[in-house]
Amino acid sequence: MPDPSHPQRGLPVAPSRGRLTPVPAGDVVLEDGFWKARQDLNASTVLPHALDWIDRLGWTDAFRRAAAGEDARPRQGKLFTDADVYKTAEALAWEASRTPEGPAGERLADLGALIRSAQEPDGYLNTWFGHRHAAEKYTNLSHGFELYCYGHLIQAGVARLRGGVEDDLTAAVLAAADHAVATFGDTDDTRIDGHPEVEAALVELARATGRERYLDLAGKFLARRGHDTLEHHAIGPEYYLDDRPLRDVDVLRGHAVRALYLTAGAVDHAVETGDDALVDHLVGQWDHTIATRTYLHGGMGSRHLGESFGNDYELPTERAYAETCGAIAGVMAAWRFTLATGEPRFADYAERALFNMVATALHPSGQRFLYVNPLQVRHPLPEPGDDEAPFRKDTPRAPWFWVSCCPTNLARLFASFSGYVATTDAGGLQLHQLTASRIATDVAGQRVVLRVHTSYPWDGTVEIEVVEADGRDWELALRVPAWARSARIEVAGDVRAVVPGMARARRNWRPGDRLRLTLDVEPRLTVPDPRVDAVRGTVAVERGPLVYCAEVPGGVAEARHTLPDPRPKLTEVPAGVAGLDPGAVGIATTVRTTVETTVPAWPYGPEAPPASAGDEELTLVPLYLWGLRGPSTMRVFLPVEGTQG
Incomplete structure (x- = not known):
């Protein structure tokens, strides 16, 4: 059973077992540099911008109307807009944990109270289904997104719980999760949602609360998928990843974001249940996908039709779909593989996707975003106006979208970025993303404080300064990216060449000691x-x-x-x-x-x-x-x- 006493402060992923343990986000403070600039922009601009748009498009008003018992129709937005409200709430929760003196906590309290007010006594929560002049609950699981929305609701609640807060939002989350267990937990039930997402959320909620019933339900959803039980009409079961069981598939296929969310949930569940064979199988799927179905910039999903993976080596540049959400889901899956296996190649992918997809999708104003990420544009479309939320997804950066999963996904990733930087194991600490930061955490039984000095990616020098340590022996390691044609590390005057992978230095570290990594960043x-x-x-x-x-x-x-x-x-x-x-x-x-x-x-x-x-x-x-x-x-x-x- 997951152990809720395991350190989980500010962590988007907190496995109770695996090769590596993530350093709590609260122990990692980004300092001036590439990613801090974007994390700060997210707090100051992206989050208020998101709150403004979900208000002006009526997505939050849908909760008020549901709470008041008003007619569900007419209603603005798609049937899954609840999820974008929940992702905004998750981003606010991570930001409130990162900057408790800031405005995020107060904004989240108001949003959480609104969400809770729309919940039914049995825990059901959705603004599209189950209301006056609306379809009945759970009558369209293929396309209705009810469990998908629960997944994003639960992840918002986990973020709040890991910030040490219990409030209206966390109460709504626990009630919704218990409702899902009561509704879908029967062993003979075969129902699943058309869009995976709830699986990873349920595992994380089990980790945060120690309640094994959430882990069990995640396992049931994973086992049920792949038996062609969803209504798929003309698009086919592969789109939903419902054509073959997970263990019978050797490469990611179908709808790219669905496939990556499913991978993340499957890794989570396999790690918690000790299913090493499934972890190995999922690693094989990932490796095949990276080798044959991934773009140079880290994008996944080459087809506009079905927002899906193509066949091996089907990677057109001008018609690349490469959805921003796909890159974010890829980063999330890669981090889980990093923690499960300890292997650095997964962080290599995350770095590629972060610098070339995630950073590309965000305009420096913090108020425009990319949905799709081609590698060639012959005839650019005009930029949407400041008040436009286009239905088209292949526009230049837009203020919002009618389907706006990508801006809210960016917001929650930037707010939780510190939780993807470093790990520990029994012998030391590992730095996976080379970013300027201050890390203060427990390493090998002692309190350690490090400063990471770097202008990366513009400069290839990364220097780790030991600020606090008691002189005991432990290993300090940092990732040498796969692209590095040459690299060397220096410790106490000892210089040696290193190859891609993890550069490691073991010694009795004391305050004032430094480890310097130098990478060749020539074009x-x-x-x-x-x-x-x-x-x-x-x-x-x-x-x-x-x-x-x-x-x-x-x-x-x-x-x-x-x-x-x-x-x-x-x-x-x-x-x-x-x-x-x-x-x-x-x-x-x-x-x-x-x-x-x-x-x-x-x-x-x-x-x-x-x-x-x-x-x-x-x-x-x-x-x-x-x-x-x-x-x-x-x-x-x-x-x-x-x-x-």
Whole structure:
């Protein structure tokens, strides 16, 4: 049974067993740098912005109307908007725990009271179903999202409980969870929700409360999936991950976010129940997916149809779906694998997705967001207005969306970011995300305080300073990313080369000791696997953890950039794009710019149509800065002249 006395302060994931134990988020304070800027922006701007939009679109008013017994129709928003209210509540809960003197706690108290007021005496809670002039409860589990919404409600309550608070929100969560157990816990029941999410939430609630019934229900939902019990109409059971049992599948498929949430819940349950065989199987699924179905920027889910994974190596750039929620769900799944196995490659993926998907999705204003994340844009759409919540998902960064899962997911990830940074085990401490921070926690039976000094990702030096330790022997380790072509660590004058993985130093650490990691962050060319048809004959440019892109601001028709030299000179220059990072590095290189000179005609013939071409210097910018100078054409992979595509 999970042990609620296990240290869980501020932790989004708190397994009671596994190779590594996450350092409580309350023990990790981000300091000035890339991720602190975004965490602070989330608190100051993203969260108030989210509260404003869920109010103005009537998503919170739906709870008031449900509490008052008013007609359920007409109602603004989709049938799953309750979940976005709950994700906003979760983000507020993490932020209230991080900054107890800030306004998040008061805002959450009001929102929690509203949520609780709409709950029925038996614990049922939903603003779409079960009200006057609305469909009956649990009559559309394939498409109704009732249990999915419970999942996000429960995760909000777990965040509150792990902040040491019991209030209206936590009361609502426990009542809803007990209602779910009473309604769906019978051994003979075969019902599941069309959108996985509740599984991971139930495991985390079991960890937070010690109530095994929540863990048992999560296991039942996992075991029931894969037997084609959902109504799927024309879209097919694979979309819902209901076509085959989890243990019979060797790669992630179907709806990408559903698949990743299901993976997270399955890892959680397997860890808590000691099912090491399932953990190993899930690792195999993940490895296959990373190798064949993942984009350079960490995106998952290549098809707009069904927001789904494609086949192996089906990774188009211009039509990449690569939903922001998919990257966030990927980070969450990767963290669970890190804790379960102790292997650093999962944090490598998380770093890639964080810097190139999560950071890209957030506008520096904190008031605009990306839903889909292509790697090429030929004809950019106009930016939505400040009061628009478009139904389209392939727009430039928008203030909100009619389906707004991504902004609220970003909010809860940034608010809980400190819980994804470091871990401990019986022998020491491990740093997984290389970010400036202060870590004060228990290590190998003693209180340890560390300062992490770095300007990463712009600089490849990461220095860990021991501020407090009692001189006992323990191991300090930090991740050397897989992209690092060369790296070295230095401790007390001893310098040695290290390879990707974990760089480890064991000694009797004392105040004033330092460990310095130096990574080669020079720009590099990345050649895609030729089995990815969409980018055969091209290269991408990366620097450190960052993917770069060529963009032409102004919304002009696409100019075709190619590389005349397969090994071009890459020169570091200022990026020249306003954002949260004034020190951002651009990469200048020579490209050949081709502009067609004929009117459109039949595009197939014995030779290419006439065109004018000329060489020019172009500054590539980090992908996360794309589009900040207005609508822009953009591409990550540049064709190399003379290379057959």
